[in-house]
Amino acid sequence: MPSSPRRITLKDLARELGVSTATISNAFNRPDQLSPKLREHILTEARRLGYSGPDAKARSLRTGRSRIIAVILAETLTYSLNDAVASELLAGIAEVLDAQGHTLLLLSGRQNTAVPGSSSIADGFIIYGLMPSLKLFADLPAERPLVAVDFSIEGHAVVHVDNEPASYAIARHALRTPPKRPAVVNLRLTEQPCNGRITADQALLSSDRTITRARLAGFQRAFVEAGIDPVTVPMWNVEENTFAVCEPVIADLLDLPDDQRPDLLLCMSDRIALTALTLAEQRGIRVPEELRITGFDGIAEGQYRAPRLTTVRQDSVEKGRLAARMILGLAPAESQLLHTRLVLGETCP
Amino acid sequence: MPSSPRRITLKDLARELGVSTATISNAFNRPDQLSPKLREHILTEARRLGYSGPDAKARSLRTGRSRIIAVILAETLTYSLNDAVASELLAGIAEVLDAQGHTLLLLSGRQNTAVPGSSSIADGFIIYGLMPSLKLFADLPAERPLVAVDFSIEGHAVVHVDNEPASYAIARHALRTPPKRPAVVNLRLTEQPCNGRITADQALLSSDRTITRARLAGFQRAFVEAGIDPVTVPMWNVEENTFAVCEPVIADLLDLPDDQRPDLLLCMSDRIALTALTLAEQRGIRVPEELRITGFDGIAEGQYRAPRLTTVRQDSVEKGRLAARMILGLAPAESQLLHTRLVLGETCP
């Protein structure tokens, strides 16, 4: 019995205890296949000899299942992990996976060099946000389940929210008090990167490329209904949903001369709206008296402050739970449209 | 050539192309082992036949390495993903792993039933925060690298920050303006769960159980130095670093009669401090005139607002990067103490 530094295997343990490998395997995986007494003996001895259960790599090869679900995020992991909406989604996914004895593998469609290699380990895939290229999908094992969140992939179930009606609803609410100078701050909506004012010659992404196009459509429907020609409403665009990237755009906008500065800002995300709120406070611009602001998402940070953000709440946690249930086969893999809720805060009463 | 629904394997591909399996494997893994021309042919045909590269499960079993690093979080995944400090840590870890072609598996030491089973797939482990039980470690493969973050495990490298000196520094700064009624709001520091005022008979966790004990020690050193007996400083405790859990505790504290309400709050986290700031604003208590507040962590949310939080900045992203480098063998597996930085905002000038 040479005590090699090598890790003990199921086979070693079987030999040691004088039983077959099947019995050891059953002790760990199918308690009903052997007497409780023998099972107890095996588990005790296993612990004593330093065997901590069947190796996951071998098991997954043998069974074809790893109990790992991969989430592929359109953005970098660094960005996604610090984004409240993506974090909520992940939390919802993790909640369900965990309860079902599965684990979460995080991949990024943006920077990741490991996707082609590592992805085949996962039992299923949840894809969040638009991928920079569709080539990625070609590398995913076609026979494994795949659910998309917040965008559509031909032939797969999608979980998304009612972006257009939600945007329409919040814009209609805001326009009930007629603004003098309404403006829209878009999130990554231009064909070419643009962090600032959108000029007339810039092409916008189509709605199959980004959900923010649907949000703009909702705003514009409300403008038309309120008798405002959408073409006359100035628009800004933000390339990334972070304070650092929003800040110069919002500063640019708030630093316009008083008679040009917008008095209503329809923002496509809470992050944009919160940035506007902070910069307005710093400049002594009173919210909502001189500037009304609306957001989108309903993240905690916008509600756990004073004044609270007027926004649209989308339940990203529930989006995550739903996607995870679909992947695990606990819910039918049918596209689901989640509804949102108008949240009236003090930034646009 | 029956086109089975089964996924094509390396072996199938070898047979199809009339070469050996070794050659196919080399085409994907060791380009230098075959002619570029043959390799190109193989890769092209592979794509045509729907073979997207060697199966990760089989590869990991064969090589013993999965290119997966597991992060085990002390809290639930739901909590951790929504906590700014944990998210920053994860972002730092992900950044390094990604650059090195590795991926991130998220596990929770708190709720996870899958840890025992799934953990053996990972090449290494990063453990964040104190585990509820040390039994967990017994199930981790002993021969794989393990790095702890923010707490110590016998025999393993640790990445942590200078909690005591940092807390001392910010308390000393705050006490430079003598407070009438200073108070401390602790984070999970009592032996028994306590969400509210800490009474004299309550035992506190020892410093090998929680980093917040070191933070309290730093505060108390500054109190003594300022001629204030720490025993006379009232303390509150918060069980979870979320707005929802902090809110009742802070409300309790702010709703004391004016002559008992603290005028200086040393908080052990930015989340606690931000909750205090929000509730103070809602009550019309002026910060910093009537109430000065300090935090700990330096999260973005505390700086991207007005007034900005006076706090201690710890670079959690760098903590994550460092831990990941150690796990991958890019940095020596030696314990590292990171330094923090005092950040003077407007909540305690």
Added chain:
DNA sequence: CTGAAAGCGCTTACAG
């Protein structure tokens, strides 16, 4: 540069 063969550590019908 290529091929035949062993084996990574399991699970699972199947026969007893």
Added chain:
DNA sequence: CTGAAAGCGCTTACAG
């Protein structure tokens, strides 16, 4: 309830 055996899909010395 237990045991012998096949095989999951690869990678890697090794011989040629």
